[in-house]
Amino acid sequence: MTETENREIVIKVRELHNRFGYQVVHDNLNIDVYRGEILGLVGGSGTGKSVLMKSIINLIQPQNGTIEIFGKNQAELGEEEKSKERRRFGVMFQDGALFSSLTVSQNIQVPLKEYFDLSKNLLHEIAALKISMVGLPALAGPKYPSELSGGMRKRAGLARALALDPEIVFLDEPTAGLDPIGASKFDRLIKQLKETLGLTVFLVTHDLDTLHAVCDRIAVLADNRVIVVGTIEELIEFDHPWVREYFCGARARAAGITG
Amino acid sequence: MDQTAHGTTVHFGGDWVVDFGAELEHVIEDMEQIPRSVRLEFSHIGKMDTLGAWLIYKLLRNVEKEHGAIKYHGLSTDYQDLLVTIKENDNPAKSSPPRRNPVISLAEDIGFATLSILESFGQLLGFVGLVLVRFLGSFRDIKRIKWTALVFQIEQVGLRAMPIVGLIAFLIGAVIVNQGAVQLRQFGLEIFVADMLTVSQLRELGVLLTAIIVAGRSGSAFTAQIGSMVLNEEVAAMETIGINPIDVLVLPRVLALVPAMVILTLFADIMGLIGGGLMAWISLDISPAVFADRVQAALVVPTTYWVGLIKAPVFGVVIAISGCLEGLSVKGTAESVGRHTTKSVVQSIFLVIVLDAVFAVFFTAIDW
Numbered sequence: 338m339t340e341t342e343n344r345e346i347v348i349k350v351r352e353l354h355n356r357f358g359y360q361v362v363h364d365n366l367n368i369d370v371y372r373g374e375i376l377g378l379v380g381g382s383g384t385g386k387s388v389l390m391k392s393i394i395n396l397i398q399p400q401n402g403t404i405e406i407f408g409k410n411q412a413e414l415g416e417e418e419k420s421k422e423r424r425r426f427g428v429m430f431q432d433g434a435l436f437s438s439l440t441v442s443q444n445i446q447v448p449l450k451e452y453f454d455l456s457k458n459l460l461h462e463i464a465a466l467k468i469s470m471v472g473l474p475a476l477a478g479p480k481y482p483s484e485l486s487g488g489m490r491k492r493a494g495l496a497r498a499l500a501l502d503p504e505i506v507f508l509d510e511p512t513a514g515l516d517p518i519g520a521s522k523f524d525r526l527i528k529q530l531k532e533t534l535g536l537t538v539f540l541v542t543h544d545l546d547t548l549h550a551v552c553d554r555i556a557v558l559a560d561n562r563v564i565v566v567g568t569i570e571e572l573i574e575f576d577h578p579w580v581r582e583y584f585c586g587a588r589a590r591a592a593g594i595t596g
Numbered sequence: 597m598d599q600t601a602h603g604t605t606v607h608f609g610g611d612w613v614v615d616f617g618a619e620l621e622h623v624i625e626d627m628e629q630i631p632r633s634v635r636l637e638f639s640h641i642g643k644m645d646t647l648g649a650w651l652i653y654k655l656l657r658n659v660e661k662e663h664g665a666i667k668y669h670g671l672s673t674d675y676q677d678l679l680v681t682i683k684e685n686d687n688p689a690k691s692s693p694p695r696r697n698p699v700i701s702l703a704e705d706i707g708f709a710t711l712s713i714l715e716s717f718g719q720l721l722g723f724v725g726l727v728l729v730r731f732l733g734s735f736r737d738i739k740r741i742k743w744t745a746l747v748f749q750i751e752q753v754g755l756r757a758m759p760i761v762g763l764i765a766f767l768i769g770a771v772i773v774n775q776g777a778v779q780l781r782q783f784g785l786e787i788f789v790a791d792m793l794t795v796s797q798l799r800e801l802g803v804l805l806t807a808i809i810v811a812g813r814s815g816s817a818f819t820a821q822i823g824s825m826v827l828n829e830e831v832a833a834m835e836t837i838g839i840n841p842i843d844v845l846v847l848p849r850v851l852a853l854v855p856a857m858v859i860l861t862l863f864a865d866i867m868g869l870i871g872g873g874l875m876a877w878i879s880l881d882i883s884p885a886v887f888a889d890r891v892q893a894a895l896v897v898p899t900t901y902w903v904g905l906i907k908a909p910v911f912g913v914v915i916a917i918s919g920c921l922e923g924l925s926v927k928g929t930a931e932s933v934g935r936h937t938t939k940s941v942v943q944s945i946f947l948v949i950v951l952d953a954v955f956a957v958f959f960t961a962i963d964w
Contacts, residue, residue, distance in 0.1 A: 437929045437930065437931055438931060440691060440692055440693070442689060442690070442691035442692070443691060443692070446691070449614070449617075452614075453614055453615065453617050453618070454617075454618055455614075455617045455618055455621070456618065456621055459617060459618075459621050459647075459651075460691075461690075461691050462650060462654070462688075463646070463647055463650060464689070464691060465687065465688050465689040465691075466646065466650055466682065466685055466686070466687075467646075468687075468689045469684075469685035469686070469687035469689070470646075470681070470685045473689075474689075475687050475688060475689035475690070476689070477689065478689030478690050478691055479689070479690040479691060479692050479693045479694070480693075482929075483928040483929050499646075501614060502613070502614060502645035502646050502647070533677060533678060533681045534646070534678075535674075
């Protein structure tokens with residue numbers, strides 16, 4: 338624990354409160370993400386994992402609480418600053434959320450074109466580079482999202498998230514819907530990209546294999562807040578019915594986490 | 597650039613990041629021709645991201661291809677790793693699908709368009725047959741008709757279309773009287789605007805206008821509703837459960853549009869006559885009683901009335917069937933829903949007008 342305490346905090350969420358109508362999603366939720374780590378967020382269905390991620394990336398305005406990214410309170414940013422800060426993180430949505438009227442390569446060029454005035458040639462080259470970095474074949478570049486498989490769409494979505502060389506990458510269920518081989522390839526890809534590009538990764542997942550293979554720390558969302566953050570070994574020791582069920586259940590044993 | 601006894605050294609400095617992408621690209625382009633004796637010195641580079649690394653990698657690659665290996669120094673190990681990653685991923689991918697020869701692609705497009713028109717006509721006929729079979733079959737198995745859906749659809753496409761259909765028919769009736777009177781005044785026959793309006797409204801305009809409004813309003817809605825259900829795989833789910841999508845989605849809509857079109861046409865006829873009568877009263881001083889007399893006189897031959905009304909259910913079937921067929925033909929993306937919605941509206945209006953012409957020839961032939 339002492340090791341993490343000295344590290345720079347890039348995302349700091351304090352006393353977050355989110356509510357839809359009478360339904361409280363988050364209440365007094367705190368979480369820290371350190372630079373250079375892969376943090377996995379787990380929780381049962383409907384515990385507000387996606388809502389938390391959307392709050393952090395400023396797609397949802399929380400009712401209460403502060404969210405700081407790189408020490409900047411997101412609620413206090415002006416329009417111009419906000420777009421400048423947005424450049425520093427990339428988001429991969431569950432099914433890639435690629436623009437369906439653009440090819441994969443053009444999708445990757447969208448953020449580059451939005452922020453910078455680069456030559457056409459350089460845009461093509463950078464897109465091709467990112468396509469290769471996420472493990473897509475060069476042939477995928479001129480294809481439209483509807484012509485790709487689910488796994489390829491996820492990779493293309495990741496390539497677009499990486500277009501601006503962000504410092505933080507948010508991944509929403511990166512391995513959901515992939516076959517185990519594809520999923521473990523994706524896990525390796527995340528880990529490898531994190532190492533070569535020095536990324537901080539915040540990932541929402543259900544996949545025990547992913548948690549086991551790539552996450553440095555895991556945060557558990559239950560009872561409207563983050564009840565515990567720690568390594569897998571620490572979580573196995575943690576005494577909470579859901580955490581127990583999750584990390585010591587049959588699937589966990591199959592993933593080689595316990596037993 | 598330094599000249600020393602050992603040769604030329606080029607110093608790279610500053611941040612090699614995407615923010616300065618355009619400038620960096622120029623710098624690199626200008627350096628492509630450097631001789632291999634040059635030393636590259638990277639120790640002053642501040643930050644470097646994948647774009648900067650890509651440009652430096654490209655410079656090294658191109659110079660090496662021309663002149664063989666080149667010496668460089670001072671790159672931190674992190675950035676050397678990044679260069680290695682870049683090198684592994686130098687894997688050119690195209691951005692857009694390949695361009696085709698314009699002449700050939702024009703010919704190809706014409707060919708495909710012709711085929712697709714024939715194909716969609718064939719599809720439509722096939723679909724009419726399919727719906728007919730399911731419809732006739734439902735007489736044997738009355739449970740197959742979804743009464744709730746049918747009533748709901750009648751409300752949606754009939755009752756809720758009444759305000760707009762009524763308003764438009766009313767206005768068109770008024771306009772016809774207004775414009776017709778200008779022409780008839782030259783002969784002093786203004787009173788015959790009533791006959792003219794009755795014949796044109798009841799035989800043609802009432803039903804045609806109603807059909808066009810319904811195609812734009814309900815035909816497009818059918819395509820969009822069914823199309824998004826296809827995208828959401830609801831239609832596939834129905835089939836796996838053993839529900840026939842034709843029974844649940846298509847038949848209620850087709851069966852609803854038949855009575856709805858008849859009632860709407862009747863309503864449009866009445867509103868058109870009212871609009872015309874009002875206009876005649878206000879601008880031509882023809883009293884409603886006289887106007888009504890003329891209308892009745894024009895209706896001595898009842899075929900005028902029936903010619904319009906007989907077409908209504910046929911148009912209803914055409915609009916509903918092409919709307920549903922296009923909805924079921926949606927594939928892949930949300931964009932496809934839009935494309936098919938446009939196609940269903942254009943196709944149903946086209947078919948309505950073609951059928952109207954056929955009816956006109958037919959009714960003339962039988963002297964109606």
